[in-house]
Amino acid sequence: MKPKAELDVFDVAIVGAGPVGLTIANYLGCMGIRTLVLEQRDTLIDYPRGVGMDDECLRSFQAIGLADAIAAHTIPGQKMRFLTMTGKTFALIDPQTREFGWPRRNSFIQPMIDEILFDGLKRFDGVAVEFGAELQSFEEEGERIHLQVGSAGRTRRVSARWLVGCDGGRSMVRKALDIDFVGITDATRWVVIDLKNDPIGLPDSYLYCVPSRPYVSIALPHGMRRLEFMVFGDETEEELCSPAGVQALLARALPHPERADVMRSRVYTHNARLASHFGRGRVLIAGDAAHLMPVWQGQGYNSGIRDATNLAWKLALAVRGDASPDIVQSYEPERREHAKAMIDLSVTAGRIFAPTNKAIAWLRDRVALGLNTLPPVKRYFVQMRFKPMPRFVRGLVLTGADGQPQGRATGKLFPQPDVVTADGGTRRLDDAIGLRFAILSWGSDPQLHMTEEVRRYWADMGAALLAVVPTTQLYSFRGEIRPGTVLIGDASGALHDWFAGQEGDGSIVVVRPDRVVASIVPPQRLEEASRTLRALIGGRFSAGEPAMRERPSPPTNFDRGLGKAA
Numbered sequence: 012m013k014p015k016a017e018l019d020v021f022d023v024a025i026v027g028a029g030p031v032g033l034t035i036a037n038y039l040g041c042m043g044i045r046t047l048v049l050e051q052r053d054t055l056i057d058y059p060r061g062v063g064m065d066d067e068c069l070r071s072f073q074a075i076g077l078a079d080a081i082a083a084h085t086i087p088g089q090k091m092r093f094l095t096m097t098g099k100t101f102a103l104i105d106p107q108t109r110e111f112g113w114p115r116r117n118s119f120i121q122p123m124i125d126e127i128l129f130d131g132l133k134r135f136d137g138v139a140v141e142f143g144a145e146l147q148s149f150e151e152e153g154e155r156i157h158l159q160v161g162s163a164g165r166t167r168r169v170s171a172r173w174l175v176g177c178d179g180g181r182s183m184v185r186k187a188l189d190i191d192f193v194g195i196t197d198a199t200r201w202v203v204i205d206l207k208n209d210p211i212g213l214p215d216s217y218l219y220c221v222p223s224r225p226y227v228s229i230a231l232p233h234g235m236r237r238l239e240f241m242v243f244g245d246e247t248e249e250e251l252c253s254p255a256g257v258q259a260l261l262a263r264a265l266p267h268p269e270r271a272d273v274m275r276s277r278v279y280t281h282n283a284r285l286a287s288h289f290g291r292g293r294v295l296i297a298g299d300a301a302h303l304m305p306v307w308q309g310q311g312y313n314s315g316i317r318d319a320t321n322l323a324w325k326l327a328l329a330v331r332g333d334a335s336p337d338i339v340q341s342y343e344p345e346r347r348e349h350a351k352a353m354i355d356l357s358v359t360a361g362r363i364f365a366p367t368n369k370a371i372a373w374l375r376d377r378v379a380l381g382l383n384t385l386p387p388v389k390r391y392f393v394q395m396r397f398k399p400m401p402r403f404v405r406g407l408v409l410t411g412a413d414g415q416p417q418g419r420a421t422g423k424l425f426p427q428p429d430v431v432t433a434d435g436g437t438r439r440l441d442d443a444i445g446l447r448f449a450i451l452s453w454g455s456d457p458q459l460h461m462t463e464e465v466r467r468y469w470a471d472m473g474a475a476l477l478a479v480v481p482t483t484q485l486y487s488f489r490g491e492i493r494p495g496t497v498l499i500g501d502a503s504g505a506l507h508d509w510f511a512g513q514e515g516d517g518s519i520v521v522v523r524p525d526r527v528v529a530s531i532v533p534p535q536r537l538e539e540a541s542r543t544l545r546a547l548i549g550g551r552f553s554a555g556e557p558a559m560r561e562r563p564s565p566p567t568n569f570d571r572g573l574g575k576a577a
């Protein structure tokens with residue numbers, strides 16, 4: 012990273028060096044965008060907060076070239092058991108699918124992951140991080156944001172084209188925009204105790220739904236254990252987190268609490284809040300600045316990373332001129348509805364799993380154990396089918412005259428199976444695509460269904476063009492493949508099954524850089540769909556006239572070895 016003094020004019024300024032801000036900065040660095048991250052603290056936060064990471068989150072880290080380093084500090088495939096007052100399992104969450112290329116449930120230790128995200132920024136000359144830097148004020152003027160930043164006893168002015176507030180639940184950026192943060196602060200508090208040299212040793216997560224004091228036990232990587240206990244009434248943090256208070260709580264889970272190696276203890280209050288807007292003009296908010304949710308489904312951290320994944324590539328394309336600045340306005344309608352759905356799920360889960368009334372808990376146990384005997388109901392919970400999956404009905408997706416997405420897959424995440432490349436190697440699909448648009452066609456070259464003008468548009472956008480065939484045909488395919496299209500083999504048959512399941516919707520998909528399906532069409536509709544998407548995206552390539560076109564930007568650091576197929 013360049014010295015601070017050289018960097019006072021940026022494309023994007025980010026307030027907050029938490030996981031969301033660092034993830035956005037890594038995306039922007041991969042795409043060649045000059046970025047400044049301002050962090051009020053002197054260092055990264057060194058205590059764990061989030062401990063649950065899902066497959067979508069790891070897929071996002073894969074896009075910025077850091078997933079394998081991060082996965083080394085996770086426990087993959089972690090189950091979660093919900094236990095009755097008598098110790099019986101009344102619900103089990105154990106999803107086995109790897110639809111998006113990674114285990115659906117993983118435990119992790121947040122400071123370790125934050126450090127990897129921070130170190131990842133050292134790959135980029137155009138990204139700077141400043142600690143001990145406080146955003147004091149900002150003002151939007153034309154196409155730039157002017158920031159007053161306080162650091163080391165002095166104030167300086169920084170200019171950026173976009174500002175993103177990733178500055179937590181008490182966000183200064185959100186408050187300065189006068190955006191309401193609606194919802195509730197739950198009266199329920201929990202004391203979190205982290206232990207070294209795990210004295211329990213059981214893998215996975217356990218929620219003991221005991222009315223006298225519900226508690227959670229979570230196995231963490233590197234021999235650590237997290238225990239969370241509900242706080243009652245007027246109990247104080249000073250009381251509960253004192254040595255005697257901690258031992259009294261641990262006695263519920265350990266035969267010898269005095270032998271436990273306690274790292275830290277803190278009291279947290281559950282919140283369920285959602286910003287009325289995710290930004291105004293060229294100023295956006297993301298992560299906890301935009302939404303807070305109870306911990307029950309472990310989705311607070313993951314929802315923030317979804318924000319980063321949705322927003323960062325749009326900012327990059329807008330800065331480069333490859334897309335109109337209007338593309339950034341699709342961030343709110345695409346993310347806010349899903350964030351609300353995750354908040355609602357988390358609140359409901361808390362009411363079901365942690366009642367303090369014995370009669371209600373007894374009734375819950377009886378009903379849950381009865382439902383558990385029904386295979387469809389059991390599968391619904393085991394495979395996490397209750398989790399709301401993102402589906403964009405507005406934004407950068409192809410819609411019909413009725414305003415609904417055209418095709419059942421449109422607006423949803425595209426799967427990520429393994430594919431076989433021409434060199435015989437097997438890799439995850441996203442690594443064969445890179446951080447860019449992609450057009451995938453089953454059984455034929457998508458270019459065969461485009462005019463020269465549309466081919467040129469996708470080439471100027473740097474889109475990956477892929478023809479997917481069974482691996483049996485990878486080296487013997489006799490269909491026409493035009494220069495610029497990559498032939499890949501369907502390693503497990505998963506893509507065959509996926510396209511077959513779309514029936515009449517089509518066999519060609521346009522996939523956005525965040526792996527959301529922008530459109531699915533039959534081959535002879537690709538030209539029309541491409542023109543519609545080009546109009547939605549806007550930018551310097553949208554006119555379609557060769558005289559006005561520019562060549563693509565030079566390869567980014569991502570292209571040079573962080574996942575893009577050669």
